Structure formats: C-alpha cells, structure tokens
Amino acid sequence: MNDPASPLSLDPALLAVFSAAQIRAHEAAIFARGTDGYTLMDRAGASLLAALRSQWPEARHIAVVVGVGQNAGDGLVVARRAVEAGLCVDLFGWQDPADWSGAAAQAWQALRQAVPDIRIRNDSAGLSTAEVIVDALFGIGLNRPIDGPAAAWIAAINAARHAGAWVIAADLPSGLLADTGQVLNDCAVHADLTVSFLGFKPGLFTGRGPALAGRLHLALLGQAMPDGAPMATLLFDAAPLPPKPRDGHKGTFGTVLVVGGNRGMGGAARMAGESALRLGAGKVILAVHPEQVIGMNAGRPELMVHGVDGVAALISLMSLADAVVLGPGLGQDDWAQTLALAALAFDGPMIVDADGLRFLSPVDSLVDPRAQSTVLTPHPAEAGRLLNCSTADVQADRFAAARALQARFGGAVLLKGAGSVLALRDGLKLCGRGDPALATAGTGDILSGMVGALLAMGFDADEALGRAVCWHAIAGEIEATASGSWGMAASDLLGPIRALANAQLSGANERLPWLLN
Ligand SMILES: NC(=O)C1=CN([C@@H]2O[C@H](COP(=O)(O)OP(=O)(O)OC[C@H]3O[C@@H](n4cnc5c(N)ncnc54)[C@H](OP(=O)(O)O)[C@@H]3O)[C@@H](O)[C@H]2O)[C@@H](O)CC1
Ligand SMILES: Nc1ncnc2c1ncn2[C@@H]1O[C@H](COP(=O)(O)OP(=O)(O)O)[C@@H](O)[C@H]1O
Ligand SMILES: [K+]
Incomplete structure (x- = not known):
C-alpha cells in the first residue's frame, strides 16, 4: 500500500527549518563566497519593507524599534528605505549608535547619510501613532531572558498592537527562541507577520512560535537555501490513499484492535475505533472493559466490541489483529495494567497513546524489533512523565x-x-x-485510530504517523474554516479525514500560514 508520491509542489526552501547555528554557518559561507554582511542586511531590510507594503499597502506611518545587535541593522535599513519611499518613519530604541557594530553600524551610517536629522526616540509614547511597527529588537542572537529596556519596549509594542497597530517582525518575533519556540520570562513580541531571513527557524512552527509569529514570509536574500540537512523538515500535506483495489475484501485492508475503554472511558476507545474505520481499516475490534460493551455496541454497530476480563481473552483478539492501538481510555488500574502488559507483547505494528504510555519500558532500539514498528504519541504532560521531567521542561x-x-x-x-x-x-x-480547534478532548483518540488504520494497512511507522498527523491537522483547519475554531467536537474531524484520505478534499496550500514568495 505504500505510496510515496506527494501532492506538494512547494519550493523545498519552504519545507525546511534550520537552527540558529545552521543559519550562522550559512551566513559564514555566504561571506566566504564574497557577499558582505551589509549587502545581506540591506536585502533583508528591503525584503521586510516589501512584505510590509504588500501586506499593508495603505500604511503611511511606520515605527521601527531597534535593539542592540544585528537584528537592529535590519530595522535601520527598513527605516532608511521607508523614508526613501516617502513613508513617515519614527525610530525607537535605547542603543547609543556608537555601540552598534558590523553591518548594523554601516546600516546606521547609511541611515544618517540619507536622513541627517534622524534620531532614536527613547520614549515609547509615540509608538501608538504608527500604523505598522517593525520589531527589530532580537533575532537569532537572543541568548537569555529579556529584562530592562528591551522588556519595556516589547511591552510597549504589544500594547500598541493591542490598541490597533500592526506588527511585523524582522527574522523572529523578539523574545522567541529560534531553535525551540520557547519564550523566557513570558516576554515576547506578538507579531502579525514575520519575515524570516535565509531560512525558516524551527521555533516559528512549534512551542509559542505559531501564536507569536503571525503569517510567515521567507526571504532567501538572493541565496540558495543552506547546505546540508535541515534541522527538521516541515510536514504540510500528505498524499491521499491509493485507489481502493476493485478486488479488495475486508481482510485486504487490515484489522485494527483498540485496547482501552476502561470504566467511564469508553468514549475514547470508541472514537479511536471509529476513526480507524473511517480511514479505511477493513475491520475494527475494540477490547474494552466488560461493563462498556452494551452501550458501545449500540452506538456504532460496525465496531466489534469485546468485553475483556483478562490476558487470555486479549491474546485471542490479538491473534486477529494486524495492528494494535493501545491506550485510548485505558486508565491506570489493575485491569489496565494487565491488559497493557499483554498488549505490549503484540508481535506486530502498534501505536501506544494516552495511559498506554505509562506501561512502556525502555527498549534497546538496536536489537528490539518493537522499536522499529511502534508509534508513540504522547502529549507534553505524558512526555514529561516518560522522561521524568516536567511538562515545562518538555515544552522548553x-x-x-x-x-x-x-x-x-x-x-x-x-x-x-x-x-x-x-x-x-x-x-x-x-x-x-x-x-x-484541535485543542479539545478526544482529538488525540481520533489520531491514534488513524495511525492504527494505516499501520494495519501496511504503512510503516514513519509513513503512518506522518500521514495521520497531516490529515488530522488539516481536518482541524477545514473544520475551523467551516465553523470556527471554538466548539469543534473531536468526531467532527471524521468527515474531513475521510475526504482527505480519498483525495476528495484537497487540504494543500489552502491555509498555509505564509505568503508564498
Ligand atoms: N550580516 C548579518 O550578519 C546579517 C544578520 N541579520 C540579522 O541579524 C540577526 C542576528 O544578529 P545578532 O547575532 O547580532 O543577534 P541579535 O538577534 O540582534 O541579538 C544579539 C544581541 O542582543 C544581545 N542580547 C541577546 N539576548 C539578550 C537579552 N535577553 N537582553 C539583552 N540583550 C541581549 C546580544 O548581546 P551579547 O549576548 O553579545 O551580550 C547581542 O548584542 C539575525 O536574526 C538577522 O535579523 C540579517 O540581516 C542577515 C544578515
Ligand atoms: N493549538 C493546537 N494547534 C494544533 N493542534 C493542536 C492544538 N492543541 C492540540 N492539538 C492537537 O490535538 C490533539 C490532542 O491530543 P491529546 O492531547 O492526546 O487529546 P485527547 O487525549 O483528549 O484525545 C493532538 O494531535 C494535538 O497535536
Ligand atoms: K525581531
């Protein structure tokens, strides 16, 4: 069933994220090839101004807030070019211009030359009159919690945004750590648009990044994307399932066994089962607590619901399964533990989610075949438990x-x-x-059922997980577009998921968060 074809036709540069260290190495290579820092910075400022004008063509009054490093230089270029373009520009910050170094110092000289009476205002009162604020405080050089004047300027930018100004960030929203998406001290700019230079940074897409960066625009500054493997690649779309063979029968498309559904938690197992069914699994069996059987059978007769009271009953169901989904509504009591330990011995592909994760033991990934075919799907709190650290540590x-x-x-x-x-x-x-919209109870159960179905069809662990995550996320976007982000119920995802897997609904490019270059 493996079908590696992808419908994506995006520029590969838009699908790669690079750490700050990789961007710095890339910069060094560019300099070594003969392009100087100021030339690059001038292109960065020009790209930012072009993005600003394309996003807010009516804006006439802009404010540029600059910090102490090279990120400030981007802002100084924007200020000069904006004045040259006839815009009204105010420059804000606390840096003594004599302290700027390198390309930022050159950017200041160029600005002074073009606008001799330019001055840096160290009082944020004037910020609120700007239509658009350019955040040029920190980029990839942020390396510690922000306090002092920088923190005050971030608060002032956010307050002006709250009062109606738009905010565009140079490279990163200041305060967001490029490599992790973490924000220290809860101090970061909230931007409407971020222009990322030379390559996307991972922090724009995870942790606090998606909430703070706004729309994204990639400016390669006339360079190819960085050499070498990116730190991570972005998942934006997944190929639909291949056509269902005319001569297929229910056995062709795999049997999924969902193990979970303890007392009071039957819904989780049912949602996982239903999503496995809706993604195309040939048969779905639920192994649940005996007290759950009657209600579940009535609700969705296509699911084969078995009350399981011990290991023997579970093992006989496992013998029918092509893939196991362990965890939805499993709970933590003795019943859960007995079943989980038996299920973890399943000799085939498996996804472990939710409370199932509590019963995992470390593996030797070099020799343990389980390590090859298992999918683990913790949320941050579950990950913290597995790693013996706090949720905050995981999110950091x-x-x-x-x-x-x-x-x-x-x-x-x-x-x-x-x-x-x-x-x-x-x-x-x-x-x-x-x-x-996806931040609601049960969406994780839907995801685990999807992964189970794909594993049962024969997709390997990586492919099954990648496709399921992608369709699940796009289905969330589709539901949010149709009816809003509030109030989605996890089962609402099932229709769009089915359509995405069948290629009847294209999720590609519809709500990509960036402006394509
Ligand atoms: N030609 C080029 O090189 C190009 C560069 N480009 C641009 O440069 C950006 C990178 O510039 P950058 O390396 O100077 O880092 P930046 O983000 O300005 O900040 C570092 C400064 O802030 C300071 N600092 C750090 N944390 C702090 C804190 N919490 N509170 C207070 N201060 C703090 C830190 O001080 P230090 O650690 O040295 O004491 C240092 O002075 C990059 O994102 C892109 O926008 C593009 O134009 C392309 C061409
Ligand atoms: N803000 C968000 N943006 C995108 N996806 C989200 C967001 N919040 C949650 N999700 C997704 O929703 C799902 C929630 O799963 P989980 O936390 O296990 O919920 P549950 O256990 O209730 O089913 C995960 O796939 C997660 O990535
Ligand atoms: K910035």
Whole structure:
C-alpha cells in the first residue's frame, strides 16, 4: 500500500527549518563566497519593507524599534528605505549608535547619510501613532531572558498592537527562541507577520512560535537555501490513499484492535475505533472493559466490541489483529495494567497513546524489533512523565524531548500540541498545519485510530504517523474554516479525514500560514 508520491509542489526552501547555528554557518559561507554582511542586511531590510507594503499597502506611518545587535541593522535599513519611499518613519530604541557594530553600524551610517536629522526616540509614547511597527529588537542572537529596556519596549509594542497597530517582525518575533519556540520570562513580541531571513527557524512552527509569529514570509536574500540537512523538515500535506483495489475484501485492508475503554472511558476507545474505520481499516475490534460493551455496541454497530476480563481473552483478539492501538481510555488500574502488559507483547505494528504510555519500558532500539514498528504519541504532560521531567521542561525544547523519547523507547515518536514534532527514523519532522480547534478532548483518540488504520494497512511507522498527523491537522483547519475554531467536537474531524484520505478534499496550500514568495 505504500505510496510515496506527494501532492506538494512547494519550493523545498519552504519545507525546511534550520537552527540558529545552521543559519550562522550559512551566513559564514555566504561571506566566504564574497557577499558582505551589509549587502545581506540591506536585502533583508528591503525584503521586510516589501512584505510590509504588500501586506499593508495603505500604511503611511511606520515605527521601527531597534535593539542592540544585528537584528537592529535590519530595522535601520527598513527605516532608511521607508523614508526613501516617502513613508513617515519614527525610530525607537535605547542603543547609543556608537555601540552598534558590523553591518548594523554601516546600516546606521547609511541611515544618517540619507536622513541627517534622524534620531532614536527613547520614549515609547509615540509608538501608538504608527500604523505598522517593525520589531527589530532580537533575532537569532537572543541568548537569555529579556529584562530592562528591551522588556519595556516589547511591552510597549504589544500594547500598541493591542490598541490597533500592526506588527511585523524582522527574522523572529523578539523574545522567541529560534531553535525551540520557547519564550523566557513570558516576554515576547506578538507579531502579525514575520519575515524570516535565509531560512525558516524551527521555533516559528512549534512551542509559542505559531501564536507569536503571525503569517510567515521567507526571504532567501538572493541565496540558495543552506547546505546540508535541515534541522527538521516541515510536514504540510500528505498524499491521499491509493485507489481502493476493485478486488479488495475486508481482510485486504487490515484489522485494527483498540485496547482501552476502561470504566467511564469508553468514549475514547470508541472514537479511536471509529476513526480507524473511517480511514479505511477493513475491520475494527475494540477490547474494552466488560461493563462498556452494551452501550458501545449500540452506538456504532460496525465496531466489534469485546468485553475483556483478562490476558487470555486479549491474546485471542490479538491473534486477529494486524495492528494494535493501545491506550485510548485505558486508565491506570489493575485491569489496565494487565491488559497493557499483554498488549505490549503484540508481535506486530502498534501505536501506544494516552495511559498506554505509562506501561512502556525502555527498549534497546538496536536489537528490539518493537522499536522499529511502534508509534508513540504522547502529549507534553505524558512526555514529561516518560522522561521524568516536567511538562515545562518538555515544552522548553520539544525537539530534544521527542528525540530523547525516541532514543529511550524506540519507534516513531510524536510529541503532540501546536507544532507537533515527529521523531522518525529519517530525522525530525514538524507539523506545519493545524488549528486550535484541535485543542479539545478526544482529538488525540481520533489520531491514534488513524495511525492504527494505516499501520494495519501496511504503512510503516514513519509513513503512518506522518500521514495521520497531516490529515488530522488539516481536518482541524477545514473544520475551523467551516465553523470556527471554538466548539469543534473531536468526531467532527471524521468527515474531513475521510475526504482527505480519498483525495476528495484537497487540504494543500489552502491555509498555509505564509505568503508564498
Ligand atoms: N550580516 C548579518 O550578519 C546579517 C544578520 N541579520 C540579522 O541579524 C540577526 C542576528 O544578529 P545578532 O547575532 O547580532 O543577534 P541579535 O538577534 O540582534 O541579538 C544579539 C544581541 O542582543 C544581545 N542580547 C541577546 N539576548 C539578550 C537579552 N535577553 N537582553 C539583552 N540583550 C541581549 C546580544 O548581546 P551579547 O549576548 O553579545 O551580550 C547581542 O548584542 C539575525 O536574526 C538577522 O535579523 C540579517 O540581516 C542577515 C544578515
Ligand atoms: N493549538 C493546537 N494547534 C494544533 N493542534 C493542536 C492544538 N492543541 C492540540 N492539538 C492537537 O490535538 C490533539 C490532542 O491530543 P491529546 O492531547 O492526546 O487529546 P485527547 O487525549 O483528549 O484525545 C493532538 O494531535 C494535538 O497535536
Ligand atoms: K525581531
């Protein structure tokens, strides 16, 4: 069933994210090839101004807030070019111009030459009169919590935005850490548009990034994308399933066994089962607590619901399964533990989610076949439990957490939440789709059923996880577009998911968060 074809036709540069260190190495290589820093910075400022004018063509009055490093230089270029274009420009900050170095110092000289009476205003009162504010405080050089004047300027920019100004960020919204999407001290600019220079940074897509960066625009500054493997690749679309063979029968498309549905938690197992069915699994069996059987059978007769009271009953169901989904509504009691330990011995592809994750033990990923065919899908709190750290620790570096989970437990790992991170055999992926509509109970169960169906069809762990995450996120966008982000119920995703898998609904490019260059 594997079908590697992808409907994506985006520029590869738009699908790669690079760490700050990789961007710095790229800059060094550009300089070594003979382009100087100021030339690059001038292009960065020009790109930012072009994006600003294309997004807000009516804007006449802009404010540029500059910091102390080279990110300020981008802002100084914008100020000069904006004045030259006839816009009214106010420049704000606290830096003594004599302290700027390198290309930023050249940008200041160029600005002074073009606008001799330019001055840097150190009082944020005038900020609120601007239609658009350019955030040129910090880019990839941010390396510690922000306090002092920089924190005050960030607060002033956010207050002006709240009062109606638009905000465009140079390279990154200031305060957002490029590599992780973390914000320290809860101090960061909230931008409407971010122009990212030379390559996208991972932090724009995960952690706090999606909430703070606004729309994204990539400006390559006349350069090819950085050499070498990116830190992660972005997942934006997935190929639909191949046509269903005319001579297929229910056995052809795999049997999924969902193990979960403890007392009071039957809904989770049912949602996982239903999503496996809607994605095309040939048969779906639910192994649930005996007290759940009657209600579940009535609700969705296509699901084969079995009350399981011990290991023997589960093993006999496992013998029928092509893939196991362990965890939805499993709970943590003795019944859950007995079933989980038995299910984890399943000799085939498996996804472990929710409470199922509590019963995992570390594997030796080099020798344990389980490590090859298992998909783990923790949310940040579950990941913290598995890694023996806090949820905040996980969120501080979601890439490191996903990698650590993969190293410890093997398989394909998904760290859920806005900007889901996938640690796969061939490296890191980052889901660039989704909507906060998905932040509601049960959407994780829907996802686990989808992965189960794809595993049962024969997709390998990486492919099954990548497709499921993508369709699930796009389905969330589709529902949000149709009816809004508030109030979606997890089962609402089932229709769009089915349509996406059948190619009857194209999710490609519809709500990509950036302006295509
Ligand atoms: N020609 C080029 O090189 C090009 C560069 N480009 C642009 O340059 C940006 C990178 O510039 P950058 O490396 O100077 O870093 P930047 O983000 O300005 O900040 C570092 C400064 O802030 C300081 N600092 C750090 N944290 C702080 C804190 N919490 N609170 C207070 N201060 C703090 C830090 O101080 P230090 O650590 O040295 O004490 C340092 O002085 C990049 O994102 C892109 O926009 C593009 O134009 C393309 C061409
Ligand atoms: N703000 C968001 N943006 C995009 N996706 C989100 C957001 N919040 C949650 N999600 C997605 O919704 C799903 C929630 O799963 P999970 O936390 O396990 O919920 P549950 O256990 O209730 O089913 C995950 O796939 C997660 O990535
Ligand atoms: K910035």
